[in-house]
Amino acid sequence: MKYISLTLLAPFLLSCAIAKNPVSREETIHPGEVKWLEFKTTDVGVKLFCKGQEVKVEAHKDKAQAIVIESYFSDLQPFTCSLKSNDQVLEEVFFKVVEKEYKAEKLKVDSKRIALSPKNQKRADAEQLVLNKIYASSEPRFLFTKAFQEPMNSVVTSVYGTKRVYNNVKKGQHLGTDYRAAIGDKVPAANAGKVVFAGDLFYTGWTVIIDHGMDVFTVYGHCSKTLVKEGDMVERGQLIALSGNTGRTSGPHLHWGVKIQGQYVDGFVLIDETKKAFKE
Ligand SMILES: [Zn+2]
Structure with a gap:
């Protein structure tokens, strides 16, 4: 059948309308480097996850701050940091890891x-x-x-x-x-x-x-x-x-x-x- 029934699509369309898309941005990091991250949020219970691991974040009334690192021994794989409130993703940062030549x-x-x-x-x-x-x-x-x-x-x-x-x-x-x-x-x-x-x-x-x-x-x-x-x-x-x-x-x-x-x-x-x- 060529046309998908609207009844089948309805729950999907509805969920799209309810879930707010998280704010996202891109950053570049090199092996052995650090990035200071700041998020605009009033939620003091936020948590940050990078590469699936929790990274400490300090939440204030108006913003949350964290430091993200990339190991000197990096595998150069891109990764994502997600700021979460309970299970909802509020913000995402996509990291591109670019090789660096050390002398x-x-x-x-x-x-x-x-x-x-x-x-x-x-x-x-x-x-x-x-x-x-x-x-x-x-x-x-x-x-x-x-x-x-x-x-x-x-x-x-x-x-x-x-x-x-x-x-x-x-x-x-x-x-x-x-x-x-x-x-x-x-x-x-x-x-x-x-x-x-x-x-x-x-x-x-x-x-x-x-x-x-x-x-x-x-x-x-x-x-x-x-x-x-x-x-x-x-x-x-x-x-x-x-x-x-x-x-x-x-x-x-x-x-x-x-x-x-x-x-x-x-x-x-x-x-x-x-x-x-x-x-x-
Ligand atoms: Zn030394």
């Missing part, structure tokens, strides 16, 4: 320096367990109301994402930003937050970790001295440590890491995104 850095090192002794391996593993716990218990609200800023006004000696080739073999990637620094240079906090770690670690030496809330953390490594303690609330720009060359390093510098939702991402993109969000 490679060739390093020549003594092969003995690459392998860890059993004792050091044991220490590094034990510290990892402590860090995992810290990263799993972020404050459930954004602890900052301003944009992120660079932790040092100095030359960047290694950018985020640089592939590291040791003795002509790719051994990994540098998922932080390195700044040129002497022993004893001032290290200020990139933004307001709560100090959740201040101590000595095998890889990053004397280290400060700040929780900025909603699974956003910054890490300051290879310091000569830490000037804050766990539980301290810090402001953006507050002096938290002095730079140095502790831990596994070939010379004094500051290693700045940004970890969001369990992944190290590019701190410079976080700075740009929050500058736009807070109109700075």
Whole structure:
């Protein structure tokens, strides 16, 4: 039969008239990057789902805010973030993931320096367990109301994402930003937050970790001295440590890491995104 009966179509047409189409928009993200999302909504009970997983969202009376990330190790698959109220989709953001070429850095090192002794391996593993716990218990609200800023006004000696080739073999990637620094240079906090770690670690030496809330953390490594303690609330720009060359390093510098939702991402993109969000 060529014509579909109107009686059969009626329930479908009716449901289309009732269900409001969600607002939708498109965004582009690259591996290792973050996106600050804002939604206009007065519903304080909204939830956000990206790739089918719940992502923390902070809902206010007039808007909801969230940070979305794409892993450095992305499979480049497009994905959707849906803002939901109960089971109703209020808004959808379609993300296109576009490949990004990260530079490679060739390093020549003594092969003995690459392998860890059993004792050091044991220490590094034990510290990892402590860090995992810290990263799993972020404050459930954004602890900052301003944009992120660079932790040092100095030359960047290694950018985020640089592939590291040791003795002509790719051994990994540098998922932080390195700044040129002497022993004893001032290290200020990139933004307001709560100090959740201040101590000595095998890889990053004397280290400060700040929780900025909603699974956003910054890490300051290879310091000569830490000037804050766990539980301290810090402001953006507050002096938290002095730079140095502790831990596994070939010379004094500051290693700045940004970890969001369990992944190290590019701190410079976080700075740009929050500058736009807070109109700075
Ligand atoms: Zn580094």
